Structure formats: C-alpha cells, structure tokens
Amino acid sequence: MPTRTPMPRVLEPAYGPHQTPARTAIDHAAARQTLGDLTDAYQWAVYARTLAHRATPPAEQLDAAALLAPLAAVNGHADQAVTAYRDLVDLATAHLGASHERTLHARAGLAQARHCVGCCDQAIRDLAEVYTTAAHRHGPDAPVSLNTLTALACLYRDCGWPDVAHRCLTAATTIANRYLSCGDPLRARITDTAGTPTSSNHRAVCTQARWS
16 A cells, blocks of 8 residues: 655655746645545645745745645635635635636635534625626636535535525526536536435534524
8 A cells, every 4th residue: 555645844856947846835736636645635735835925926826725725625624724715715816806717716615614614604695695796707607606506505405495405406407407518527516416415414513403
C-alpha cells in the first residue's frame, strides 16, 4: 500500500522556471485531489494558501483559496470551511466582481458551509440570493444557476422542507432537460440529486426542525 506523501518543509522544485512556490503547492494540491487523495490534497491546499498570502498574484490567491475551501469541507473541517469560503468570496469579489461566475460559486459554497454548521436560515437566504443573481446575470440555464438551484433544493430538503425542495428540483430538472444534452454531467447530477432520499445527517445541527 503506497504511503501518503508527507508535507515537505521545503517545496520540491517548481515545474517551470518562473513558477512561484505558491503555484507549485497549488498544482500539488490539485494533483492529489484528482487522484482522490483528499487528505493529502487538503494539506497541500493549506500550505498553498499560506504561501499565497505572501504578496503573490491575485490569480494564485484565488486558486489557492478555491482549492482550500471545498477541501476543508470534505475533510470535515466545517468551521475552517466557512472561514475559507468567506476569504474566497472576498478575493473573488475584489478581483473579479460581485456577479462573476467564480464569485457566485464562492458565495454558494459559503452558504452551503454555513448550512453545515447550523446557520440554516442565513444559508438558505444567501443561496436564494445567489441563485437570483446568477439567473439574472448569466441566465437560468447557466451552470452556476443550475448548480445553485440544485444546492438550494438540497438545503431545503435537509432542513425538512420537502415541498419547496421538490419545486426547486423540478425547476432545475426542467431547465436542464431543455437546454443541456443527454450526456451532460450537470444534467445527470441534477437527475441523481432528484432521486436521492433525504438524509438525516444534518438534523444534529439544523435550526429549522421541520421534519414530520
């Protein structure tokens, strides 16, 4: 069984002659994530974000933050995920604008991270606002709009609002079936989400308490 790659004190040589240490760490994190080693990817992402704080170009700061936030969430670091997504939202807003797709994806991620720590009302309000902005700015069939609407359905479903969740998923499915090809992975993911039963995992932190 292969051993986990340890976090080095000094980074390995950069892949290119002009590559910064932060970019090298970002590439390592992305590579480990692609291979499915999410723990190692998270460790590299933490390292990359630390390096990217040191006056690196905005693109590197954004890429490092965009890796760290979801990896923190998937590795169970819920509070850190909220902080990391907030950092990502601030960076994306400052460098790309409030209605850019990456900014909207970051805001959606922040809402979902808040939902995971029990800030359900705020999470649902924020995600609904992101969807409204995304649909108006990029169109209801844009990936950011469909992803956000599907995520909103999941939040409602987890919080015990099955009827509202069903309406959101029905709308997302209708739009996806109309505008996306049969083999589109986003269309498939929406279909899979619609067929996924409600999970009870969120009940321990939920502040909605509307289950039957």
